[in-house]
Amino acid sequence: MTSDPYLSVKALTKYIKKKFDADPHLRDVYVKGELSNVKIHTSGHIYFTLKDSSARLPAVMFAANARAVKFKPESGMTVLIRGDVSVYEASGQYQLYAQSMQPDGIGDYYLAFEQLKKKLYEEGFFNPSHKKQLPRFPDKIAVVTAPTGAAVRDIVITLNRRYPLAKVTIFPTLVQGEQATRSIVQSIQAANKTDFDVMIVGRGGGSIEDLWAFNEEAVARAIFDSRIPIISAVGHETDTTIADFVADLRAATPTAAAELAVPSRTELLDRVINQQSGMYRVITNLLEREKTALRKLTTSMPFAYPDRLYRPFIERVERATDSLQREVFQHLNRSRERHANMDRQLANRIPTQRIRQSQADISQLQKRLEQSALQSMNTNKMKLSSAMRTLDALSPLKLMERGYTIPYKDGDVVKSIQQVRAGDELKVTMQDGTVETTVTKTIPITKGEHTDG
Incomplete structure (x- = not known):
């Protein structure tokens, strides 16, 4: 019986795949190359080509491994990849199955930080026009941080010392680890459901891995969407996170954040005393000026x-x-x-x-x-x-003082010579008494003549 010497394409491909899988040198390889044709699928898988000046190698990183990559792979990046090489039977091509990826020359945390920083900057997250003004005298303050540790203790002590009138509410939050990002976002959103005047978001110092939750895009967007002004206080003065850029105000330390959130009681008392003294001086000067003006008025000619x-x-x-x-x-x-x-x-x-x-x-x-x-x-x-x-x-008496008199006949005022005849008796009223007289003659006024009474 003669066997068929010809193999099917599938059988040959399976044989070649078994050879690849059986080779121990291809099970765990470290490859350096430049990324090209990078495609990030909606499922989370990353498809790309790894190349250098002489060759090209198709590659894929499945979502389970891709979630551990801190930065976003982009074409043109030189990366260091660890994985295994096998054959993809459907196309008959061998390809690299990447298990981990990190940028060549710089850390993946740094690259992820710079990529997100650039992305949010282009979206306007850092624009000063979006920064909200902090109230001068807040009544309610929300603190998003771990419920234990030096950070929350420093914040509460500083707030109570500087401005005991404010009511402080702690939102217990995970600030490091895999669940920290979700916990921070939930605490910020919960605080926005209440009428707080200002919010402090932060934690104490630590390594970049410990602080990484504050470099996540979800935290940055939660801070940006907050209607409450937020002061970021992450780590020490030398630590800078994406949250610091997005927040309305950055504080070097948690203690500094508390100092920025509220005024100093001592400074307020000093300011009140100074203003009181200033008002006293102003009122005293004003009274002196008014007194001087009053003295001038009372001694002036009209008065x-x-x-x-x-x-x-x-x-x-x-x-x-x-x-x-x-x-x-x-x-x-x-x-x-x-x-x-x-x-x-x-x-x-x-x-x-x-x-x-x-x-x-x-x-x-x-x-x-x-x-x-x-x-x-x-x-x-x-x-x-x-x-x-x-x-x-x-008055009639005044008229009489000027020489005028009033004649009466039988109690009636005599207004014309036609009312009297020679021999009539008249009473003439003067200023100081009455004269009784007898008319001897009437003389009418001729044309052209004029008298005053």
């Missing part, structure tokens, strides 16, 4: 001689009063003359019709005269009202 202020107004009132009196008497005399002329004209015109017409004219003129006199009197009264409050110069 020293107040009568000189209203003296010119008294003179103006007297002049206005005299002028008004003259105008009123002149107007009355002119009115009397017009009435006398009308009476004489009527006496010469006997016909009834002309008398009626004249009476109508007289009535119209009298109305116009009364309206004019009333209007004039109202206008003059308005001018005289302000002066009459202080002066009584218009």
Whole structure:
């Protein structure tokens, strides 16, 4: 029986794969090369090509091993890989199955740090415009850190010493280890559900591995999304983490974070005392200036001689009063003359019709005269009202002091010579008494003549 000398492709490939798998030199290899064609699958597997100047080697790193890589593999990086070489039967190619990967020349932690720092910087996480202002006098303070250790003790002691009015709440948090990232994010999110005024996130010093949770992207995004201003306080002064760049304020140590979060009670008391002294000086100076101004006012001419202020107004009132009196008497005399002329004209015109017409004219003129006199009197009264409050110069006695008299006949005031005849007895009222006299003769005023009373 003759066997078939031809093998199937699958059988040959399996044979070659067994040879690769059986070779102890290919089970654990260390390879240095440059990454190219790097593809990170959604499942977490990393597919890439490892090359140098002379050869190319397909490679894959499965998700279980890829999660241990601290940095993001990118094309062009020179890396150190440990793994095994085998054949991928589907394509018939041999390839490198990477178990670990680290950058050549620098540590993988440093590379991961720089990659995330660059990524967040490009997204604007470090932009000062996103930094929130810390309140000057916080009432409630959240502290995200381990519940035991020097860090939480230093923070609480410093807060109570500097500003005992603030209420401090500790959020117990894992700050190192595999679960630290999730614990820090959960504590920050829990604090944001309450109305805290400021939050301190940090821990004490340690190695880069101990502090690495504060370099994780999830922690950075939780800090950035926090509505509460956050002060980062990770490690010692020489330690710098991604959380420090994203936080609203970085403190060199946990103690320094507590000092930045609250004002100093001593400094506040000193400031209050200084402001009190300053206010006292300002008020004292103001009172002295006002007292000086008051003394100047009380010794000034208007206050020293107040009568000189209203003296010119008294003179103006007297002049206005005299002028008004003259105008009123002149107007009355002119009115009397017009009435006398009308009476004489009527006496010469006997016909009834002309008398009626004249009476109508007289009535119209009298109305116009009364309206004019009333209007004039109202206008003059308005001018005289302000002066009459202080002066009584218009009383009848004042008029009599100037030589005017008032004649009476049978108790009625005599206004015209037509009211008296020779032999009538009159009483003439003067300033200081009454004179009884007998009329001997009446002399009418002729045209062109004028008297003042």
